[in-house]
Amino acid sequence: GQQLNQSPQSMFIQEGEDVSMNCTSSSIFNTWLWYKQDPGEGPVLLIALYKAGELTSNGRLTAQFGITRKDSFLNISASIPSDVGIYFCAGMRGANNLFFGTGTRLTVIP
Amino acid sequence: KAGVTQTPRYLIKTRGQQVTLSCSPISGHRSVSWYQQTPGQGLQFLFEYFSETQRNKGNFPGRFSGRQFSNSRSEMNVSTLELGDSALYLCASSSFQTSEYGYTFGSGTRLTVV
Numbered sequence: 001g002q003q004l005n006q007s008p009q010s011m012f013i014q015e016g017e018d019v020s021m022n023c024t025s026s027s028i029f030n031t032w033l034w035y036k037q038d039p040g041e042g043p044v045l046l047i048a049l050y051k052a053g054e055l056t057s058n059g060r061l062t063a064q065f066g067i068t069r070k071d072s073f074l075n076i077s078a079s080i081p082s083d084v085g086i087y088f089c090a091g092m093r094g095a096n097n098l099f100f101g102t103g104t105r106l107t108v109i110p
Numbered sequence: 111k112a113g114v115t116q117t118p119r120y121l122i123k124t125r126g127q128q129v130t131l132s133c134s135p136i137s138g139h140r141s142v143s144w145y146q147q148t149p150g151q152g153l154q155f156l157f158e159y160f161s162e163t164q165r166n167k168g169n170f171p172g173r174f175s176g177r178q179f180s181n182s183r184s185e186m187n188v189s190t191l192e193l194g195d196s197a198l199y200l201c202a203s204s205s206f207q208t209s210e211y212g213y214t215f216g217s218g219t220r221l222t223v224v
Contacts, residue, residue: 040218042116042200042202042216042217043200043215045212048212098202100152103152
């Protein structure tokens with residue numbers, strides 16, 4: 001199945017640092033979603049973006065829907081240890097299914 | 111409100127057997143989707159059901175099937191299990207009748223085929 005290109009694959013950062021990750025696709029999406037997955041659990045929705053150019057924040061998280069509708073980025077400010085996990089982007093065209101990114105594994109060093 | 115519930119959490123099966131996984135969506139959600147997650151392939155879409163009808167299907171062999179009941183609960187079945195079917199199977203539910211959007215995932219069923 002189709003997957004979105006997500007980068008970086010992994011990140012090791014110091015607590016308090018800001019984090020940036022992005023997702024690109026060769027196809028246009030109408031909705032971009034960002035999820036976080038903890039070990040042994042399902043992904044949890046962090047932010048949903050519905051319009052090209054939209055910038056949305058959720059606490060220390062900020063995400064943007066690219067103008068071309070083929071990309072999105074997620075920023076985490078002032079990282080804390082509980083930010084550790086795998087972050088996935090997902091694109092939707094209709095209401096039926098999600099295409100997931102390859103994931104970014106984030107490690108926060110206290 | 112209760113989240114998406116998947117049972118069982120863990121399962122060990124032998125090659126050639128079949129398995130049925132269950133998913134109870136959030137109350138009021140009528141769309142249920144299934145995903146397979148493996149280290150090598152990531153999250154792959156299996157199929158999606160809405161009001162007991164399969165609306166969309168991913169690129170998986172016919173050994174993978176599913177169904178949805180009138181109460182929106184869904185099951186997926188894998189027949190003639192192969193070692194490569196070992197994965198975390200995730201179910202997600204969604205409602206498009208409220209302002210709520212996106213998919214809410216369950217904790218998954220980890221299937222190990224030996």
